[in-house]
Amino acid sequence: MEKSTWAALPAKFEAGTPPIAQAIGLGAALEYVSGIGLEGIAAHEIDLLNYATQQLSSIDGLRIIGTAPNKTSVISFTMDGAHPHDISTIIDQSGVCVRAGHHCAQPLMERMGVPATTRASFGMYNTREEADTLVAALGNVREIFN
Amino acid sequence: MMDELRELYQEVILDHGKDPRNFRKVENANCEATGYNPLCGDRLVVTLCVDENGMVQDAAFTGNGCAISMASASMMTEIVRGRTRAEAEDLFQRFHEMCTTDEDIDFTDDEDVERLMVLSGVRQFPVRVKCATLPWHTMEAALRGESEASTER
Numbered sequence: 054m055e056k057s058t059w060a061a062l063p064a065k066f067e068a069g070t071p072p073i074a075q076a077i078g079l080g081a082a083l084e085y086v087s088g089i090g091l092e093g094i095a096a097h098e099i100d101l102l103n104y105a106t107q108q109l110s111s112i113d114g115l116r117i118i119g120t121a122p123n124k125t126s127v128i129s130f131t132m133d134g135a136h137p138h139d140i141s142t143i144i145d146q147s148g149v150c151v152r153a154g155h156h157c158a159q160p161l162m163e164r165m166g167v168p169a170t171t172r173a174s175f176g177m178y179n180t181r182e183e184a185d186t187l188v189a190a191l192g193n194v195r196e197i198f199n
Numbered sequence: 200m201m202d203e204l205r206e207l208y209q210e211v212i213l214d215h216g217k218d219p220r221n222f223r224k225v226e227n228a229n230c231e232a233t234g235y236n237p238l239c240g241d242r243l244v245v246t247l248c249v250d251e252n253g254m255v256q257d258a259a260f261t262g263n264g265c266a267i268s269m270a271s272a273s274m275m276t277e278i279v280r281g282r283t284r285a286e287a288e289d290l291f292q293r294f295h296e297m298c299t300t301d302e303d304i305d306f307t308d309d310e311d312v313e314r315l316m317v318l319s320g321v322r323q324f325p326v327r328v329k330c331a332t333l334p335w336h337t338m339e340a341a342l343r344g345e346s347e348a349s350t351e352r
Contacts, residue, residue: 059338098201136266138239138327139208142207146204154238154239169239169240197204198208
């Protein structure tokens with residue numbers, strides 16, 4: 054190679070195929086979300102958070118970790134006598150997907166003295182019925198780890 | 200659905216998980232290793248006392264993890280006691296095969312070893328295989344004089 058020539062900005066920094074599909078996808082996602090409205094989405098998520106918090110609180114031995122007033126629609130919890138990895142395997146069989154373990158937040162978990170939690174996250178596409186499914190599936194956990 | 204889960208969480212496993220045997224440190228240990236599964240956060244320490252003839256005199260563990268890993272570690276420490284280094288490593292090979300292949304491994308030649316069959320339910324739950332094998336990886340590392348074992352290596 055003897056010499057290089059450079060295109061004008063911004064093209065000189067855009068070697069290879071630009072992320073065309075991703076840009077189109079982002080556009081579609083923005084249209085979808087703004088069609089529903091951010092306020093409506095937030096209201097739905099808060100409703101699910103409150104509903105699920107209330108339902109989960111009725112389970113014996115279940116402790117919700119993180120109860121800040123304006124927290125987002127995720128619920129981390131522990132259950133007496135059942136490790137989060139066992140919980141997640143069991144409720145997975147009911148079609149409920151959660152994250153379990155240290156959530157890549159080991160320093161915080163260590164500081165709080167909580168080795169692992171189970172975490173359910175609610176989005177705009179979730180429903181109250183699905184929160185009920187989670188609660189029912191946790192009943193299976195109780196049944197196995199009685 | 201509950202059938203597969205009952206197969207995984209058999210009474211023996213729940214019992215060992217709730218009340219693990221040899222949950223301590225071997226006082227005069229001459230082999231020790233820490234096992235870590237960075238993906239799930241399970242961490243356990245296996246300590247062994249191996250005599251001059253290569254016989255495991257005592258085996259114990261400490262740590263925190265799910266019912267499967269606690270039960271596997273508990274049963275392992277019971278079963279390797281009184282076995283030689285080579286026997287313990289051979290046992291791990293057979294146990295590992297039992298957890299990861301669909302073929303039936305015949306353990307009936309050894310009553311103690313046959314008890315490990317209760318953990319074969321992990322086959323139906325591939326993400327849980329490492330829960331069952333981590334204690335064994337850790338014991339193998341300890342026997343080889345290594346201080347650490349990781350599931351991601």
